Amino acid sequence: MIDVVLKKGKEKAVLQRHPWLFSGAVERAKGKPANGDIVRLVDATGKFLAYGFYNNQSRVALRLLEWNEGIEINDDWFRQKVRTAIASRSNILHAGQTDTCRLIFSEADYLPGLIVDKYADHLSLQILTSGIENNKAVIIDELQQLLQPKGIFDKSDASSREHEGLGASSGGILAGEHPPELVQVKENGLTYGINIAEGQKSGFYCDQRDNRRILAEHTAGKKVLDCFCYTGGFTLNSLKLGAASVTSVDSSALAIDTLQKNIVLNGLQSPQHQAIQSDVNKQLRKFKEEGEMFDVIVLDPPKYAPSRSALDRASRAYKDLNRIAMLLLNKGGLLATFSCSGAMDINTFKQVLAWAALDAGKEVQFIYQFCQPEDHPVRASFPEGEYLKGLLCRVL
Known part of the structure; x- marks a missing residue:
């Protein structure tokens, strides 16, 4: 095994068991390890520190x-x-x-670059690092032995793989059979049709499982607007618990079509539900022009800040989005607003919402703090794993 030597004085994070070591902390490699090889990390005196995946094309x-x-x-x-x-x-x-849940969550489960989601009898797998790519055969074999899934489908994200110097994944089936167009899963007693092959990310956002249930408890008899609704997680939970009406907005035609099918699957068809395919920001402004008002609004946008360098721009986008939503709420209405950007910590997010409230001329109370569920654990030594945060706000 090849030794990689750490620069003097760069040991602190390693000793604290942080799983990332950036390229600027590396003095040299005693040899020529290939990307994805397991190497032996030593300090400047040659003392062993840790084993890890090596990659000279990644910042990590x-x-x-x-x-x-x-x-x-x-x-x-x-x-x-x-x-x-x-x-x-x-x-x-x-x-x-x-x-359905996340079975393996990358660094949180000591397998950096591996994400595995379970959808009933099918698995969705993402391989995002060269080290996992080198060991995927044994990982897939173990998943098959443990779970006997009908199929394992590759949903590896091409852009993430590029950072590791990996080519686009082959996609498609890694083992077993191809999933049907919609795999039916259960979450909190509701049934969802999941399009694994064509859906976003791994196919479904199971990280909002607990938050959907918690928010739905506030929607009985209320007029609800579900923005970035995707395939209807917040919508279905609200309809199930007796929302007076729900309007669902997403820019994806596939998401809206799947949402409509999910409503039928659960017998929740209602003239009080409306699905709109539209850009959310444009639709919110249209609602404002039309004088439309709501009792509960959900904002679950995509990742605005993929890195710290994008945080300022993302903060402005979050502020504008939340400002217009606050203007569409009846007095005392509830805003459930989320950020899945790891670079956006909860205190910064609260500050952004305070700015949005000031610009909207509103007072806001934070009454509940949402987080990611237990199948998305956060290692104490890797706080970066805490990416999903949300706030339930009463807008006065």
């Missing part, structure tokens, strides 16, 4: 895996990490109301 030169020098990273090591991750989700899947 090493993704650290193991800090115990006596533990060999081999096929059994990867199999054990897969087994441990899946076992930790057993309470979610055995409750009877849900058969």
